[in-house]
Amino acid sequence: MSDIVAAQSSPARLRYGGVPVPFTVAWTGEERTFIAICPHARKPAICQEIAPGSGKPTFGAPHFVRQRQAIIDGLCDICGLSLRNRTKVSLSHAKLRANGADGAAILQVEPLLHKECAALSLRHCPSLKRDIRNGTLFVRQVTKERVQVAVSDPSFIHVYVPGFNAKPSDRILAHAKVELLSWRDRNEEWLQP
Numbered sequence: 113m114s115d116i117v118a119a120q121s122s123p124a125r126l127r128y129g130g131v132p133v134p135f136t137v138a139w140t141g142e143e144r145t146f147i148a149i150c151p152h153a154r155k156p157a158i159c160q161e162i163a164p165g166s167g168k169p170t171f172g173a174p175h176f177v178r179q180r181q182a183i184i185d186g187l188c189d190i191c192g193l194s195l196r197n198r199t200k201v202s203l204s205h206a207k208l209r210a211n212g213a214d215g216a217a218i219l220q221v222e223p224l225l226h227k228e229c230a231a232l233s234l235r236h237c238p239s240l241k242r243d244i245r246n247g248t249l250f251v252r253q254v255t256k257e258r259v260q261v262a263v264s265d266p267s268f269i270h271v272y273v274p275g276f277n278a279k280p281s282d283r284i285l286a287h288a289k290v291e292l293l294s295w296r297d298r299n300e301e302w303l304q305p
C-alpha cells in the first residue's frame with residue numbers, strides 16, 4: 113500500500129483506428145491493478161498501471177486512476193483538459209435520486225465533458241449513437257456539482273485486484289463520482305456548434 117503512483121502529466125489526445133479515444137478509457141497494456149496511494153485522491157485506492165496508448169483501448173472500461181483524476185481535478189472525460197470556467201456537459205444515464213443530502217441529485221461515474229467534446233462523442237460512440245436512434249439520449253448542462261469518492265466494500269476489492277484480500281477495516285477507494293446538484297436539460301441540437 114505504500115507505492116505511490118506517479119501523477120500523470122499533460123494528457124495526450126490518443127486515437128485508435130482513426131477514432132479519438134477518451135482520456136479515461138483503459139488500454140489493454142494497463143491491465144495490471146494494485147492497491148496504492150492514489151495521487152489524486154491521496155488515499156489508498158485501487159490503482160492501475162499507467163500506459164495510455166499501449167495495446168488497444170477498452171471502450172467502456174474506465175482506467176481507475178484517470179477516472180479519479182478527471183473527476184477530482186475537474187478534467188474532461190474525453191480530452192483530459194480542465195473544465196474550469198467552461199460549459200460542462202453530462203451525457204450520463206444516471207437517474208435523479210431524491211435522497212441526496214441536499215435534496216434531489218444525480219450521482220454519476222462518468223466525468224463531465226466540454227460541450228465540443230460531448231458533440232465529438234456523439235459522432236463516434238456507438239452507445240450514444242444508439243441512444244440518439246432510440247430517443248434515450250440525456251444531455252445536461254451542469255451548473256453545480258461536487259465530487260464524491262466512495263470507499264469500496266472490502267469484499268469486492270478482489271474482483272478488481274485479484275489476489276488482494278482486503279480486511280474489513282481497509283478503507284480503499286474505487287471510482288470517484290460526480291454529484292450533479294443543478295443542471296439544465298438540453299438536447300442533441302444544443303450540442304452542435
Ligand SMILES: [Zn+2]
Pocket residue numbers: 188189190191192193225226229
Ligand atoms: Zn474536452
